Amino acid sequence: MMKKRIAILGSTGSIGTQTVDILDSIEAEVVALTTNRNVKLIEKQARRLRPQLVAAYDGQAAAELRTALADTSIEVCAGAEGLVRAATLADVDIVVTAVVGMVGLVPTLEAIAAGKDIALANKETLVCAGELVMRAAREHGVKILPVDSEHSAIFQCAQARVDNPLAKIILTASGGPFFGKTRAELASVTREQALHHPNWSMGAKITIDSATMFNKGLELIEAMWLYGLPPEDIEIVIHRESIIHSLVEFADGAQLAQLGLPDMRLPIQYAMTFPARMPCKVPRLSLADVGKLTFFTPDEEAFPALRIARAAAKERGNACAIMNGANEAAVDLFLHDKIRFLEIPERVERALADVPRCQELTLARVLEADALARETVYALR
Numbered sequence: 001m002m003k004k005r006i007a008i009l010g011s012t013g014s015i016g017t018q019t020v021d022i023l024d025s026i027e028a029e030v031v032a033l034t035t036n037r038n039v040k041l042i043e044k045q046a047r048r049l050r051p052q053l054v055a056a057y058d059g060q061a062a063a064e065l066r067t068a069l070a071d072t073s074i075e076v077c078a079g080a081e082g083l084v085r086a087a088t089l090a091d092v093d094i095v096v097t098a099v100v101g102m103v104g105l106v107p108t109l110e111a112i113a114a115g116k117d118i119a120l121a122n123k124e125t126l127v128c129a130g131e132l133v134m135r136a137a138r139e140h141g142v143k144i145l146p147v148d149s150e151h152s153a154i155f156q157c158a159q160a161r162v163d164n165p166l167a168k169i170i171l172t173a174s175g176g177p178f179f180g181k182t183r184a185e186l187a188s189v190t191r192e193q194a195l196h197h198p199n200w201s202m203g204a205k206i207t208i209d210s211a212t213m214f215n216k217g218l219e220l221i222e223a224m225w226l227y228g229l230p231p232e233d234i235e236i237v238i239h240r241e242s243i244i245h246s247l248v249e250f251a252d253g254a255q256l257a258q259l260g261l262p263d264m265r266l267p268i269q270y271a272m273t274f275p276a277r278m279p280c281k282v283p284r285l286s287l288a289d290v291g292k293l294t295f296f297t298p299d300e301e302a303f304p305a306l307r308i309a310r311a312a313a314k315e316r317g318n319a320c321a322i323m324n325g326a327n328e329a330a331v332d333l334f335l336h337d338k339i340r341f342l343e344i345p346e347r348v349e350r351a352l353a354d355v356p357r358c359q360e361l362t363l364a365r366v367l368e369a370d371a372l373a374r375e376t377v378y379a380l381r
C-alpha cells in the first residue's frame, strides 16, 4: 500500500489523539496538524511527527505555538485560514476532520475542492451542509470516508452490497447516561451527570449530545447524506452495550451488522486504510464474555431530539443547519450552567420556530442559518 500523507484537523481532541495513536500501525506520514488552543500537546505532537505545518484556531494560542516551535522549520498558522491551509497543502492525500462543530465546514469544503479524500469525524459538517459536501465530493471525485463508529459500521457492512441498494439502515444508540429516565426525572439532572457516558470516552460537546440524544439525531442526518436514504428508512434502536455499531438491511430482509468492543481506533484506522484492513491495536471482542446484548425502542417523549432531527431531516434546506447551530449554542449554555438539561431541546425547537427557512442551499446561507440560530438561542430567556 502506498504511504498515505495526512492532515489531522483537531489533532489534540479525542478523535485526533486516537488518530495519532494508530499512526504507527498504518503506513502514514503526517503533513499537517491543527488544534483549537492546546499548545502544549500540539507542540509535543509536532516535535514527534515533524509535519510541514501546524495551526491553532485561537490567535493567542497560535502566537504561543510560533514561539514554542521557533527552533524548528515547521510553519505555524492561525485562525480559520490556518485550518484551510492545513487541509489543502499540496502533499496531503487525506484529511481527518476531527474538529468539533461548524468550524469544520469550510476547511472540509476547501479540502474537497483541492481533491483531498476526507476521513470525516466532524459530523456537524454533513448535518449542516450535507447537500453541498456530497455534491462537491462527487464533482471532485473524492471519497468521504466515515469515522463515526455507526457510519463506519454501515460503510463496512455496505461493502457486501455488490449491486444491491441498501433498503434500510439501523443506527444503534447507547442511550447515554440517562437511558430509562422519564422526562420528569430529566428535569433535575446536572452537568456532571450528563458528562458521564457509560461506554465511550469522548469530548464534552458530543457527550452532552449523547445525553440529550441529539448525537443520534445528528447521526441520522449524517447517514441520510452518506448513504442517500430518506429519514424514514433510517431506524434508531437503543443498544446498551455498544457492541453492534450499526446494521444495514437489504431488499430481502437480510440484516448485516458490524461488531466490536467500543473503541474509535478501529473506525479511524479503517477510514485511513480502506479498502485494506490491517492489524489494529484494539482489544478483541469475545461474545461469550459479553454474554448478552440488549435492545430497546427509544423514548421520544423523554428525548425529543430524535423527533426534532427527523423532522429537520425531512425538511432539508437550511433546517438541519438551524437545528445544529441552535444545539451547539444550547450545549454551550448548558456546559456553562446557564440553562437546565431539558432546555437544550426546548431552545433548539424555539430556534427552529423563529429562524426563516430557505430550500436552495449555498455556503453563505448555511453560515447565515447557523449564526441566526445561535443568536436566537443565546437571546432567549
Ligand code: MG
Residues within 6 Å of the ligand: 148, 149, 150, 219
Ligand atoms: Mg457515533
